[in-house]
Amino acid sequence: MHEMAITQSVLDAIVARLGEAPVTCVRLEIGRLSGVVPDSVRFCFDVLCAGTSLEGARLDIAEPAGRARCRDCGGEFTLDDFILLCPCGSADVSVLAGRELRIASVEVGHV
Amino acid sequence: MCDTCGCSDSAVRITDHTHTVVMEQDILAKNDELAEHNRAHLRASDVFAINLMSSPGAGKTTLLERTIRALGVPCAVIEGDQETLLDAERIKATGAPVVQINTGAGCHLDAAMLHRALHALAPARGSTLFIENVGNLVCPALFDLGEAARVVILSVTEGPGKPVKYPHMFAATDLVLLNKVDLLPYVDFDVAEFERDVRRVNPSAALLQVSATRGDGLTDWYDWLRRPARS
Ligand SMILES: Nc1nc2c(ncn2[C@@H]2O[C@H](COP(=O)(O)OP(=O)(O)OP(=O)(O)O)[C@@H](O)[C@H]2O)c(=O)[nH]1
Ligand SMILES: [Zn+2]
Ligand SMILES: [Zn+2]
Ligand SMILES: [Zn+2]
Ligand SMILES: [Zn+2]
Numbered sequence A: 001m002h003e004m005a006i007t008q009s010v011l012d013a014i015v016a017r018l019g020e021a022p023v024t025c026v027r028l029e030i031g032r033l034s035g036v037v038p039d040s041v042r043f044c045f046d047v048l049c050a051g052t053s054l055e056g057a058r059l060d061i062a063e064p065a066g067r068a069r070c071r072d073c074g075g076e077f078t079l080d081d082f083i084l085l086c087p088c089g090s091a092d093v094s095v096l097a098g099r100e101l102r103i104a105s106v107e108v109g110h111v
Numbered sequence B: 001m002c003d004t005c006g007c008s009d010s011a012v013r014i015t016d017h018t019h020t021v022v023m024e025q026d027i028l029a030k031n032d033e034l035a036e037h038n039r040a041h042l043r044a045s046d047v048f049a050i051n052l053m054s055s056p057g058a059g060k061t062t063l064l065e066r067t068i069r070a071l072g073v074p075c076a077v078i079e080g081d082q083e084t085l086l087d088a089e090r091i092k093a094t095g096a097p098v099v100q101i102n103t104g105a106g107c108h109l110d111a112a113m114l115h116r117a118l119h120a121l122a123p124a125r126g127s128t129l130f131i132e133n134v135g136n137l138v139c140p141a142l143f144d145l146g147e148a149a150r151v152v153i154l155s156v157t158e159g160p161g162k163p164v165k166y167p168h169m170f171a172a173t174d175l176v177l178l179n180k181v182d183l184l185p186y187v188d189f190d191v192a193e194f195e196r197d198v199r200r201v202n203p204s205a206a207l208l209q210v211s212a213t214r215g216d217g218l219t220d221w222y223d224w225l226r227r228p229a230r231s
Helices: A002-018 A038-049 B029-044 B060-070 B086-092 B111-121 B167-171 B181-186 B191-201 B218-226
Strands: A023-030 A058-062 A066-070 A076-079 A093-097 A101-109 B012-014 B018-026 B048-054 B075-081 B098-102 B128-132 B149-155 B175-179 B206-209
Touching: A002 A023, A002 A038, A002 A101, A002 B018, A002 B029, A023 A038, A038 A058, B018 B029, B029 B048, B029 B111, B048 B060, B060 B075, B060 B086, B060 B128, B060 B218, B075 B086, B075 B111, B086 B098, B098 B111, B167 B191, B175 B191, B191 B206, B206 B218
Parallel strands: A023 A058, B048 B128, B048 B149, B075 B098, B075 B128, B149 B175, B175 B206
Antiparallel strands: A023 A101, A066 A076, A066 A093, A101 B018, B012 B018
């Protein structure tokens, strides 16, 4: 399950940035085309945060939808899955959004 | 002001009770940085690295055994496996240098594992390096290792719809090998439908039909490996 490795990367990046500061909330962006399942990340998050400076932190996950632009007709359309097909029939499309796998921000409590 | 989180940092906004630290950072940033480091190493030593991915048993090791013996270019192999040394021993028998990475519970290789393996293996200048990823069509797709090219193997015994069920793997590959075509007469597998499915998620990947045991299509595979675009 790669969500475990993904979630560990989130924790590592936050601790690298903030040290031992107590974290109260983590905001992530996990695009619908990213290949990462938010519910699995939620599960891993609680498991991995136990006993760290992130213990008890809230996890907010935004899930941006997939969007693509067609190189043939220039149109923009939503992508619900990874089928790279413009309504005009062309498969020559570039993905604009939906692949995000980002840490947006973190809230740190006062001590 | 408070020292816990580096308030002087301009990305930190202070409200009454909490600090919001804007990170705007890719979750895989560390992996991707290390992958770029690997890529620079490989390019500097003129090593052409291929990340070979498939579900378990699609024929990666069999294809490699045969390729190493036939290619006529120095080859080296990094074997990713959850537990055993079996694949590494099969490769060793071909005479090619090989390093084994046991991932344990991990279901994919990442750039840090490849980095350690590269330093242990030190592949010869000008060689082709095959990285046999862990048999799994999901996780390996997410982790850039620093390879020059990605190859996905699917075998005809795995049934229909795989490219659409595992789009990330197929969307991110440079070449799709359909293996075990010697078994086509015995299984219900529609090659044309498979190729259409690949195109739906990846319009530009090269597609080859091969049999790693009987030898069908291997000349095309070797040509692909030697293609000038590799530099
Ligand atoms: N008929 C047929 N069998 C094949 C072919 N290629 C591989 N096999 C068989 O498929 C089985 C699995 O092959 P491996 O090469 O071990 O597969 P792998 O992808 O390395 O497997 P893992 O490392 O466990 O993921 C073996 O019994 C091979 O002999 C082929 O082209 N045709
Ligand atoms: Zn994995
Ligand atoms: Zn279009
Ligand atoms: Zn193998
Ligand atoms: Zn190094």
